[in-house]
Amino acid sequence: VKRNPLRSERDAFRLFLLVGAAALFVIALALIFGSTVGAVVGFALLAFGFYHVMRWLREAFSAPEEIGDGGDEREDVPRDEGASRR
């Protein structure tokens, strides 16, 4: 299951850097080849990002919940720990 891109500020910052880099690319294209080329590439990048968000949402909501995967603060405790001690 993919990580929620806004689970923490660190993840949001990574997303910010990604959007910033994509915007720089679009601005460069628009200045060199014109607004139309920049707009087309911008829309293509937006569609690509939207596709990935939707895929992440589908996977996140269809997958069974796992306890203790990366970044989770819950502890992965064996269910019958008490019984094994007895």
Place this chain on the structure above:
Amino acid sequence: MESASVAVDHHHHGPPEANQSSRVDRATLGILIFIITETMLFGAFFASYFFLRVVANEGAWPPAGLELPKLVAGVNTLILVSSSLTVHWALESIRKGNRRGMIAGLGITWLLGATFLFIQMNEYVHLGFSIRDGSFGTIFYGLTGLHGAHVFVGITLLAFANIRAWRGHFEPDAKKHLGVELPGIYWHFVDVMWIIVFTTVYIL
């Protein structure tokens, strides 16, 4: 007798703790849902912008005689982008237990956000067209004004985070600096939106 009174003091009063079934912290989930709704709001404004520009417009865009100050907006963009770096620095500092770094980072972020708003208001004063000057004026002020309102909300949240930081409220533990983490997430969202607004309105 004494032990009995201590036990009573420790007894929990009021409603029981709410059950949390999500793996995402409740406050983080709240800001996440809020950001999703805000994205939809901006989406509606962008749809209006492109409708007015591509479908309902005949002739040049922006209309002849109207010019946008790209250089000023570009400098303002750099200011706002820098503020995302400083808020990230503030968060990294508190994660490492560096309280001074956090206070400096939050303070600089607030100043950069306020500077951005000040420059934008100054730009509005000197633009030479108003919100009533055709569809271009309306959507320009609508889109940049909507973003400006979000910056205002962001610096208000950061002001509270600053005050709390000065009063020593935050600690390195993830659950004990949510008051910086959540405004930080919101601030990155505001910056991402500005990057898209700037690219769309001023460059394309």
